[in-house]
Amino acid sequence: MITKSKNSRLLMFVVGALAVISSVRLWTGQDALTSSSTIGTALRLTVPILLAGMAGLWAERCGVLNIGIEGMMIFGTWFGAWGAWQSGPWVGLVLAILGGMLGGLIHAVATVRFNIDQVISGVVINLLAFFGVRYLSDLVYVGKPGGGISQSPPQKWALPRFNLPILSGGEVAGWKSPDVLGRLETNRWFIIGDFGGITRGLTSDLSWATVIAIAVVPLSAWLLWRTRFGLRLRSSGESPVAAESLGIKVNHLRYYGLLISGGLAGLAGGTLSIVASSYYRQGQTAGRGFIGLATMIFGNWRPSGVLTGAMLFGYAEGIKLVASDSITALFLFIAAVSVMFFVLAVLRRKRTQIFVALGVFVLSAVAYRTIDTVPESLTQSLPYVVTIVVLATANQRLRPPAMAGVPFRPGEPH
Amino acid sequence: MQAGSAKSSQTLSAESANIVELKNISKSFPGVIANRDISLQVARATIHAIVGENGAGKSTLMKILYGLHQPDSGTISVNGYVTQFKSPSEAIAAGVGMVHQHFMLADNLTVLENIILGSEPTKIGVLSLGDARKQVKEIATSIGVEIDLDLPISELGVGQRQRVEILKVLFRGAEILVLDEPTAVLVPQEVDELFTNLRKLVATGTTIIFISHKLDEVLAVSDEITVIRQGSTVATVLPKSVDRLKLAEMMVGSDLPSHGKRTTKVGATIQLAAHNLTVLGKDNKNPVQNVSFNVAEGEIVGIAGVDGNGQFELCEALLGLVASQGTIEISGTDVSKLSIRERLKKGLAYIPFDRQREGLMLGASLWENSLLGHEQQLSRGPMIDLAAAKNSCREIIERFGVTTPNELVPAFVLSGGNQQKLVVGRNLATAPKILIAAHPTRGIDVGAQAAVWEEIRRSRDAGMSVLLVSADLEEVLGLSDRILVMFDGEIAAELDPKSATPQILGKYMTGTR
Numbered sequence: 001m002i003t004k005s006k007n008s009r010l011l012m013f014v015v016g017a018l019a020v021i022s023s024v025r026l027w028t029g030q031d032a033l034t035s036s037s038t039i040g041t042a043l044r045l046t047v048p049i050l051l052a053g054m055a056g057l058w059a060e061r062c063g064v065l066n067i068g069i070e071g072m073m074i075f076g077t078w079f080g081a082w083g084a085w086q087s088g089p090w091v092g093l094v095l096a097i098l099g100g101m102l103g104g105l106i107h108a109v110a111t112v113r114f115n116i117d118q119v120i121s122g123v124v125i126n127l128l129a130f131f132g133v134r135y136l137s138d139l140v141y142v143g144k145p146g147g148g149i150s151q152s153p154p155q156k157w158a159l160p161r162f163n164l165p166i167l168s169g170g171e172v173a174g175w176k177s178p179d180v181l182g183r184l185e186t187n188r189w190f191i192i193g194d195f196g197g198i199t200r201g202l203t204s205d206l207s208w209a210t211v212i213a214i215a216v217v218p219l220s221a222w223l224l225w226r227t228r229f230g231l232r233l234r235s236s237g238e239s240p241v242a243a244e245s246l247g248i249k250v251n252h253l254r255y256y257g258l259l260i261s262g263g264l265a266g267l268a269g270g271t272l273s274i275v276a277s278s279y280y281r282q283g284q285t286a287g288r289g290f291i292g293l294a295t296m297i298f299g300n301w302r303p304s305g306v307l308t309g310a311m312l313f314g315y316a317e318g319i320k321l322v323a324s325d326s327i328t329a330l331f332l333f334i335a336a337v338s339v340m341f342f343v344l345a346v347l348r349r350k351r352t353q354i355f356v357a358l359g360v361f362v363l364s365a366v367a368y369r370t371i372d373t374v375p376e377s378l379t380q381s382l383p384y385v386v387t388i389v390v391l392a393t394a395n396q397r398l399r400p401p402a403m404a405g406v407p408f409r410p411g412e413p414h
Numbered sequence: 415m416q417a418g419s420a421k422s423s424q425t426l427s428a429e430s431a432n433i434v435e436l437k438n439i440s441k442s443f444p445g446v447i448a449n450r451d452i453s454l455q456v457a458r459a460t461i462h463a464i465v466g467e468n469g470a471g472k473s474t475l476m477k478i479l480y481g482l483h484q485p486d487s488g489t490i491s492v493n494g495y496v497t498q499f500k501s502p503s504e505a506i507a508a509g510v511g512m513v514h515q516h517f518m519l520a521d522n523l524t525v526l527e528n529i530i531l532g533s534e535p536t537k538i539g540v541l542s543l544g545d546a547r548k549q550v551k552e553i554a555t556s557i558g559v560e561i562d563l564d565l566p567i568s569e570l571g572v573g574q575r576q577r578v579e580i581l582k583v584l585f586r587g588a589e590i591l592v593l594d595e596p597t598a599v600l601v602p603q604e605v606d607e608l609f610t611n612l613r614k615l616v617a618t619g620t621t622i623i624f625i626s627h628k629l630d631e632v633l634a635v636s637d638e639i640t641v642i643r644q645g646s647t648v649a650t651v652l653p654k655s656v657d658r659l660k661l662a663e664m665m666v667g668s669d670l671p672s673h674g675k676r677t678t679k680v681g682a683t684i685q686l687a688a689h690n691l692t693v694l695g696k697d698n699k700n701p702v703q704n705v706s707f708n709v710a711e712g713e714i715v716g717i718a719g720v721d722g723n724g725q726f727e728l729c730e731a732l733l734g735l736v737a738s739q740g741t742i743e744i745s746g747t748d749v750s751k752l753s754i755r756e757r758l759k760k761g762l763a764y765i766p767f768d769r770q771r772e773g774l775m776l777g778a779s780l781w782e783n784s785l786l787g788h789e790q791q792l793s794r795g796p797m798i799d800l801a802a803a804k805n806s807c808r809e810i811i812e813r814f815g816v817t818t819p820n821e822l823v824p825a826f827v828l829s830g831g832n833q834q835k836l837v838v839g840r841n842l843a844t845a846p847k848i849l850i851a852a853h854p855t856r857g858i859d860v861g862a863q864a865a866v867w868e869e870i871r872r873s874r875d876a877g878m879s880v881l882l883v884s885a886d887l888e889e890v891l892g893l894s895d896r897i898l899v900m901f902d903g904e905i906a907a908e909l910d911p912k913s914a915t916p917q918i919l920g921k922y923m924t925g926t927r
Contacts (some may be wrong), residue, residue, distance in 0.1 A: 235527075245502055
């Protein structure tokens with residue numbers, strides 16, 4: 001019964017959000033808001049952030065802060081690109097994971113074995129990765145055609161992309177199936193058109209790497225909440241003293257957690273240098289490791305939350321890339337959503353929420369009426385602004401692993 | 415190998431009545447000898463109490479039995495077999511389970527997750543949550559415990575958390591249950607409930623080892639009592655053959671000062687007063703609601719209450735650590751707008767609730783800890799006067815009987831009782847006008863407790879006003895001139911210690927009256 005009402009509430013929420021954004025699209029004529037190309041781009045941009053967020057989640061769930069995700073991603077971009085350049089994209093992805101795991105192992109040895117401060121170790125890994133791969137590039141890439149100190153030679157093969165059959169016109173054994181969602185999208189009807197655009201964006205031109213990345217979310221949730229390994233790993237982050245008193249080897253689990261964390265960060269880097277582009281470039285990670293940490297906090301240290309956060313950032317970045325003039329339409333969308341929150345807040349008689357919703361409505365309405373073009377530098381900072389707003393507002397209800405960041409020395413009197 | 419097994423089978427036949435035997439256990443930590451040649455025999459299906467001062471080595475001994483520490487020498491036999499537990503999991507496998515003094519629970523995990531952690535029923539690594547739930551429910555009903563398995567621990571009260579700890583141990587099939595100061599955190603009604611549960615357990619054949627320094631409880635509930643002093647066993651006695659005073663003297667090794675009647679009189683001038691003090695809460699609930707009281711010169715006003723009913727916030731408000739509405743007066747002047755330092759200068763001193771979190775820097779040396787708050791008196795210009803600071807620390811150590819090699823060791827080396835003596839000493843050394851003492855003797859032994867009480871009494875006789883916050887009813891009843899009971903942020907009752915009993919106090923404290 002409970003799950004049923006939860007599902008119907010979720011359905012209502014989705015339909016409501018669709019209705020709002022659809023109205024905004026029709027009102028402003030900005031079809032890019034929900035076009036399949038925007039959503040497709042957003043999905044591709046979501047993937048590295050999602051994996052970085054999951055990397056942070058695995059580390060903190062086992063009790064270790066991982067500021068070094070950015071560095072582990074850099075290892076992933078470099079080793080991934082090298083592998084893909086040498087032996088193709090699949091080998092590249094595997095090497096990207098191994099490269100990230102190397103970073104995770106360094107972090108584990110430093111923080112778990114030698115009790116070095118977790119923040120310092122993470123920062124050192126970021127620096128080590130940045131300069132380390134530059135040194136490796138000097139050894140390996142300099143002098144090769146298209147390669148240099150700050151980039152690798154381009155890869156010859158890319159990962160195959162595909163459309164889902166029937167839904168988005170994928171091919172099955174040579175038969176070109178109909179593109180149902182594509183047809184829905186082109187009619188641009190209220191809600192239906194937006195539904196078509198969004199779902200087609202999610203089901204067409206897919207890379208296998210994207211599928212793997214999305215699969216990490218349910219897989220992690222299942223491992224962490226449904227298996228013995230996961231329960232023990234979480235207990236190492238929540239109360240290592242209690243875990244130890246029950247005979248659980250906390251430090252072993254922290255090694256595993258950090259290796260998984262590093263592997264995911266490496267995969268995140270690999271998708272940047274193998275899927276999103278076809279070569280390694282210095283600075284390719286562009287702070288996504290830190291955005292990943294922000295999605296982890298936004299997602300309240302839960303896989304589904306991290307996915308939601310990553311999609312939010314991915315969408316903000318995607319719309320900026322595909323149609324930066326649609327951003328003004330987003331102001332209207334925010335205004336409309338704040339009206340909905342306003343009504344809810346009035347019904348629940350939450351005074352602070354009423355004022356916040358009202359304030360956001362006024363600000364975004366004014367912004368929509370007065371701003372015609374948003375300067376490039378502002379649109380580029382949008383994901384970061386979203387990060388700050390989210391962190392500031394979500395702060396109250398967050399429940400991080402209680403002992404994440406606290407060193408644990410087994411066998412001491414406590 | 416052959417000789418070893420022959421020996422253990424011999425042990426089995428000779429002493430099979432005893433389920434646990436510890437022989438000549440010694441254990442030392444850097445700078446501290448915790449156990450010295452301790453021996454202990456526990457008979458099957460009995461409640462065996464271990465009493466002793468804090469720092470006497472009870473907890474260390476039990477941690478050795480549970481495999482958390484390894485003894486330097488000596489042998490452990492369980493069920494007649496000589497064993498060496500290298501880790502808790504080996505102890506658990508041998509049927510030994512432990513409920514720690516500080517609960518070993520993960521706050522964000524659910525009750526069920528906490529109970530099964532470490533011995534999860536699984537199918538190829540995947541948790542069998544349904545089976546686990548059924549098993550836990552069965553155990554819970556068998557000892558008469560009712561609890562929602564899906565709540566996170568953070569939403570449970572102290573008594574419920576303890577029940578989770580006990581279920582956790584029973585879920586592992588423990589035959590021997592070690593309880594480390596189980597009643598320290600409970601109110602009288604909860605204590606009775608716990609003892610009923612324990613009695614049911616013993617009836618099913620479980621053996622219980624019960625660590626405590628509350629002698630009345632020990633005498634009431636146990637079948638046998640072993641007294642430990644300074645790391646060694648003093649004697650094992652039957653509860654019928656001793657009384658409270660005799661037991662206490664065995665623990666301390668000397669005659670105890672008794673709760674003497676006060677010979678001095680409460681003064682006339684009001685030194686500390688609060689009028690309609692309210693601390694606003696985050697939600698609609700205020701942790702302190704309209705609290706008014708006053709404390710006269712030379713008076714001890716006890717505030718009794720179950721933890722979490724606003725005492726903590728009240729103390730913080732009086733000190734100025736949290737914002738409050740209403741007025742606070744020290745010697746007739748309104749101090750509610752003054753900073754913490756200014757209030758302290760007016761003669762306020764504070765013994766905080768949690769000595770380890772708020773009272774001490776555990777990693778810093780004793781003299782640095784005793785310097786805290788007195789930096790101005792103990793410095794020359796901008797520099798700390800090292801010699802004077804160390805000297806003043808040595809004075810505190812001597813006057814308050816802190817057991818320590820010297821003033822240079824870090825605070826974490828000391829036992830809880832000695833840490834507390836240092837905190838109390840630091841606050842009383844400067845002869846403050848008003849003392850706010852929150853749980854001044856929580857978790858410390860009778861000897862240290864008597865010493866702290868004596869010091870508080872002496873300062874009171876010299877005219878100091880004391881606001882004594884405590885959940886230890888014996889302490890509140892024995893020390894106070896007046897008792898206020900706090901429940902749910904308000905003062906629920908004002909009682910005269912001469913006519914109040916623990917039962918009456920307990921009812922007000924739990925809001926049942």
